[in-house]
Amino acid sequence: MVAKRPTISDIAKAAGVSTGAVSYALNNRPGVSEPTRRRIMDIADRLGWVPSSAARSLSDGRANAIGLVVDRPARVIGVEPYFMQLISGIQGALAGGPMSLLLQVTDNSAAELAAYRRWWGERRVDGVLLVDLVQNDPRVELVRELRLPAVVLGEPVVPDLPCVWTDDEMAVEEVLEYLVALGHRRIVRVAGPTKFVHTQTRSRAFTTAAARLGLTEARVVHADYSDEAAARVTRRVLTGGTPPTALVFDNDVMAVSALGVAHELGLSVPDQLSLVAWDDSALCRLVRPALSAVRRPIAERGAAAVRLLLDVIGGAPAEQVKTSDPELVPRSSTGQAPA
Amino acid sequence: MVAKRPTISDIAKAAGVSTGAVSYALNNRPGVSEPTRRRIMDIADRLGWVPSSAARSLSDGRANAIGLVVDRPARVIGVEPYFMQLISGIQGALAGGPMSLLLQVTDNSAAELAAYRRWWGERRVDGVLLVDLVQNDPRVELVRELRLPAVVLGEPVVPDLPCVWTDDEMAVEEVLEYLVALGHRRIVRVAGPTKFVHTQTRSRAFTTAAARLGLTEARVVHADYSDEAAARVTRRVLTGGTPPTALVFDNDVMAVSALGVAHELGLSVPDQLSLVAWDDSALCRLVRPALSAVRRPIAERGAAAVRLLLDVIGGAPAEQVKTSDPELVPRSSTGQAPA
DNA sequence: GTAGGGTAATTAAGCGCTTAACGGAATTAA
DNA sequence: TTAATTCCGTTAAGCGCTTAATTACCCTAC
Numbered sequence: 001m002v003a004k005r006p007t008i009s010d011i012a013k014a015a016g017v018s019t020g021a022v023s024y025a026l027n028n029r030p031g032v033s034e035p036t037r038r039r040i041m042d043i044a045d046r047l048g049w050v051p052s053s054a055a056r057s058l059s060d061g062r063a064n065a066i067g068l069v070v071d072r073p074a075r076v077i078g079v080e081p082y083f084m085q086l087i088s089g090i091q092g093a094l095a096g097g098p099m100s101l102l103l104q105v106t107d108n109s110a111a112e113l114a115a116y117r118r119w120w121g122e123r124r125v126d127g128v129l130l131v132d133l134v135q136n137d138p139r140v141e142l143v144r145e146l147r148l149p150a151v152v153l154g155e156p157v158v159p160d161l162p163c164v165w166t167d168d169e170m171a172v173e174e175v176l177e178y179l180v181a182l183g184h185r186r187i188v189r190v191a192g193p194t195k196f197v198h199t200q201t202r203s204r205a206f207t208t209a210a211a212r213l214g215l216t217e218a219r220v221v222h223a224d225y226s227d228e229a230a231a232r233v234t235r236r237v238l239t240g241g242t243p244p245t246a247l248v249f250d251n252d253v254m255a256v257s258a259l260g261v262a263h264e265l266g267l268s269v270p271d272q273l274s275l276v277a278w279d280d281s282a283l284c285r286l287v288r289p290a291l292s293a294v295r296r297p298i299a300e301r302g303a304a305a306v307r308l309l310l311d312v313i314g315g316a317p318a319e320q321v322k323t324s325d326p327e328l329v330p331r332s333s334t335g336q337a338p339a
Numbered sequence: 340m341v342a343k344r345p346t347i348s349d350i351a352k353a354a355g356v357s358t359g360a361v362s363y364a365l366n367n368r369p370g371v372s373e374p375t376r377r378r379i380m381d382i383a384d385r386l387g388w389v390p391s392s393a394a395r396s397l398s399d400g401r402a403n404a405i406g407l408v409v410d411r412p413a414r415v416i417g418v419e420p421y422f423m424q425l426i427s428g429i430q431g432a433l434a435g436g437p438m439s440l441l442l443q444v445t446d447n448s449a450a451e452l453a454a455y456r457r458w459w460g461e462r463r464v465d466g467v468l469l470v471d472l473v474q475n476d477p478r479v480e481l482v483r484e485l486r487l488p489a490v491v492l493g494e495p496v497v498p499d500l501p502c503v504w505t506d507d508e509m510a511v512e513e514v515l516e517y518l519v520a521l522g523h524r525r526i527v528r529v530a531g532p533t534k535f536v537h538t539q540t541r542s543r544a545f546t547t548a549a550a551r552l553g554l555t556e557a558r559v560v561h562a563d564y565s566d567e568a569a570a571r572v573t574r575r576v577l578t579g580g581t582p583p584t585a586l587v588f589d590n591d592v593m594a595v596s597a598l599g600v601a602h603e604l605g606l607s608v609p610d611q612l613s614l615v616a617w618d619d620s621a622l623c624r625l626v627r628p629a630l631s632a633v634r635r636p637i638a639e640r641g642a643a644a645v646r647l648l649l650d651v652i653g654g655a656p657a658e659q660v661k662t663s664d665p666e667l668v669p670r671s672s673t674g675q676a677p678a
Numbered sequence: 679g680t681a682g683g684g685t686a687a688t689t690a691a692g693c694g695c696t697t698a699a700c701g702g703a704a705t706t707a708a
Numbered sequence: 709t710t711a712a713t714t715c716c717g718t719t720a721a722g723c724g725c726t727t728a729a730t731t732a733c734c735c736t737a738c
Binding site: 007008009019020022023024027029031051052054055056057058059060 | 693694695696697
Binding site: 363395 | 723724725726727
């Protein structure tokens with residue numbers, strides 16, 4: 001078989017009908033008799049016909065693709081399993097359907113905006129996924145201006161934007177209560193960059209829960225998700241006055257990095273220091289001691305976001321979908337607070 | 340500004356010329372005078388015009404996109420930094436140009452083939468990247484049949500297919516020589532699945548070099564890149580008769596997993612057991628002891644592959660490009676062989 | 679003065695598909 | 709018998725862009 005892409009008019013010719021009839025038949029719309037439809041469809045797949053996405057887009061205005069742009073430095077993105085899991089979930093929900101995923105990795109916010117704008121201008125996507133929302137995120141304004149269907153992966157901070165989220169606040173509380181039950185009182189949260197909405201949400205939840213539990217020495221410090229920054233911050237925190245007995249991180253990479261620092265400082269985990277990671281991953285399981293971590297349904301979130309986005313593209317109202325709750329998976333990095 | 344995508348006929352109207360003239364002007368082709376061209380271009384970007392990719396594709400037959408499908412189980416793909424680094428590299432080479440990346444993650448080879456075939460049928464991509472080639476890979480046959488431009492990321496095993504590769508054989512030798520210099524003689528290579536061409540290449544290089552160095556007890560065992568399989572295999576190897584003193588892995592995840600197993604068996608690394616990972620990553624740096632690893636220019640490979648693919652799409656002949664050589668990065672997981 | 683040659687534009691066809699509008703034949707109603 | 713209704717199918721316009729063919733015009737040359 002040689003490579004020649006058949007078009008509907010090839011089919012029409014073979015079936016002795018007009019291209020219009022072929023189109024109706026192939027799209028399961030009324031206008032052709034059942035026998036004709038069958039005949040056309042038989043011919044179509046004997047010929048190995050596949051609709052040209054360009055032609056279809058041009059005539060019906062739909063791109064049959066959704067876009068995701070991830071704006072994180074290459075350095076960070078490589079390590080964090082988060083995105084690949086997310087992408088897996090996205091693909092799962094896309095599989096079988098006619099939609100494809102357009103992916104872009106950028107290293108600054110302007111490039112990210114430009115990517116969305118270009119996709120829209122080129123009519124390349126029917127909608128986009130938004131991750132890592134920041135305060136007053138310009139993307140919100142952009143998609144609204146462009147009337148570009150969008151789904152946020154994150155807390156419902158923008159009232160009329162559809163989103164898919166998990167109850168992180170609850171998880172933060174759970175972690176704190178768990179640590180307190182183990183006797184910890186000096187607990188530090190090593191958060192991601194302040195700019196992210198999810199960082200703020202968790203930090204707020206942390207502070208609130210700490211206050212409720214009477215943890216006057218609990219506090220939040222910031223790093224940038226990278227192992228280097230986490231190591232630096234952790235070292236500083238642990239070598240300062242009245243060091244904490246437990247650290248709660250905002251991702252897995254930072255927690256693993258901190259494990260190294262603890263080791264380096266001769267602090268035994270979990271005897272002298274407890275560590276909790278956020279976003280469970282193989283990384284957490286693989287290191288020794290294995291890290292206690294908050295597991296969130298990342299792939300599930302990706303899949304849910306895609307389904308929601310498809311609905312929104314189809315004209316459904318902007319829902320705010322909550323996925324299953326995160327859960328704390330205790331492993332060997334957390335233990336009784338030292339006396 | 341409200342969302343309304345301008346077309347060339349909007350521009351034509353505004354400039355008082357025909358759409359043909361606009362097209363010539365915008366594409367920098369002869370047929371319009373310099374002043375007219377300027378005027379048209381000014382209007383175009385005042386209007387924020389962006390070419391419709393569908394329309395362009397339809398008329399010139401080019402999709403302005405390249406495709407990558409990754410066929411690895413979600414479980415594996417999440418952990419391995421490899422793909423994200425690759426994607427970063429790909430994006431780097433794509434940035435600025437008009438091409439986008441279409442990504443698909445599948446979990447079986449049939450689905451992968453189907454994805455390529457569909458993209459081709461839909462005229463969605465101008466070319467594709469092929470990773471993880473296996474022996475007699477059906478994709479090779481497919482892209483040839485479809486005349487779909489393709490670049491292989493891997494060794495030049497298919498004569499007329501362009502590819503981008505690194506000299507892994509050399510790196511394998513280097514690792515072996517390094518270990519031998521440290522006094523190791525019982526060395527086991529924990530390889531990925533046999534089906535992959537790169538696995539075979541490295542295993543062959545390993546066996547050859549071992550023979551040359553007189554290592555009669557060197558051997559190769561197989562796992563599937565996952566941490567579970569690696570743990571199982573490592574445990575078996577280490578608890579068998581005359582266990583090896585050094586293990587060389589085919590990725591980073593397996594090496595980290597083995598570190599855990601060693602720990603569990605009470606084997607001190609590197610005093611009693613040396614470990615070498617393949618594909619350096621933050622993972623290797625982060626664990627304790629930090630893993631000695633073979634670092635390969637992954638992002639560079641991705642970028643080179645894209646450049647090559649763009650050339651091939653443009654009609655260039657099928658080159659075989661070799662990127663910079665891998666290098667062994669010694670860290671704390673390798674040491675003198677035990678007496 | 680007219681043929682020849684550029685240059686700067688327009689025209690129109692075509693890429694592959696969708697879909698509103700139309701038409702002819704068979705069926706039903708009156 | 710004729711008119712109204714259905715059903716099945718065709719026609720043709722249009723989506724936004726590219727490009728070969730064509731026209732219109734101005735210059736130079738003989």
